Amino acid sequence: MDMMFRIITGALLMAAFAAHGAPTPPFSCSYWDKKTDNVETLDDCAVLKDGKLVFLPALFAKTQDVDGMSWVGLYDYTREAGLPDADYYVRGPESYLSVIHFDNGPDWFVEGLVRSRQNGKVGYWDDAFNNHIAAKYDYAWQFQEGKALVCTGCKPQGEGEHIGLGGGEWFYIDKNGQRVSEIKSGPF
Template structure:
């Protein structure tokens, strides 16, 4: 006879398989935001009406109820968890993030009147009274272990441990953090969450300089990746476009360098290439490259992506009008000639 224990184990196994199959079927469906009848709470359901996340999140912000959710995670602004945090702390949660099956993932950090931005592919999250970093797929890449952390910049982030608190500027709107203990300290970490020691002299031409000391150049590339970076760097027209409106930019000191800050993922199959000037991000100098590296686009998260040639033509048309109004700008160049050249180039297939 088959023992009762074996039967129970078999039934448990079958239940797990059926549950997994049901969840997989749900994830293949399109997901949509929905609100309660009084429009005070918001949740997420499948196209067929199955509720993935009950409508319990505060209805803050703009949600498109007709457009399916295309991101790998689902996030809501606002959380009851905020009441557990002192206003004196330099951190507090700004909302809640879930996966596409409705599983809670983490509380994103409150920053700039909302949810923390992604910088170089990572954003800060709060766990208890500590800060860590999560990626765009909702994976907690670096565990929460610091009193506070700044966003990633050129492959590094400054973190704070040992006790820190808010100090408000005059007027009470903006604040910065100050040490609250003799044990307070700050240092840089890399994207593995490791503390990185500085050295006094450069060991690589592109080592990261901070406060007169240097940190190891944090980027490594395959030959194909380096080739696409060189292609962008050697396009003088990109530097012409970015330098044109700048009155205090000396060309040789303000040329863009490019680094890959994100690589292709399931939900975003592109390389993300950030432009830096003197190792500081140029906010509008972001490009994405297709996974096969055949196509380059200019990228802004809040705008439609444009093929490189189209973006260059658009920028040159704007600059043509700009230089007609301000012909004596120090970084003036022959826009009509450049425009004619780029318009005559064949479109990428």
């Protein structure tokens, strides 16, 4: 699954370059600096190699490491490529997981899982970057007390900073991805 994730990520990045005239690598990034304890910017953060991201050594010398991971935001690249903001948890130059940009930063691990959007769908990964629940939902919330609210067929509604979701089928899943309860209509 990890190899498939990397192939898909690389293909998406290559398509973005071709379609949107994305910036030329190396890419700049935001990161949490271990000396200043603030979000800083690093100009030479990542490059593309054989269609996939490779994070450069300068990043690892500067970034705060929590539980063997660093947080990196590649906002300039994604915005210029016409893509939504992308946050990553990074363990090494070629070991990373793209996670949902949530509440002005990366989604966080809740009950051992974090959300990631792959091919337009949301699924859940563990802190070793292993896929735990396949990316098959149009949107999914973080787990709470062993279950998470998900939707299929829901669509963004509204404009501006806060966009809601409407329509589709809404239900809760457990940490095995099994449907555990229905709801009559979407909450948003």
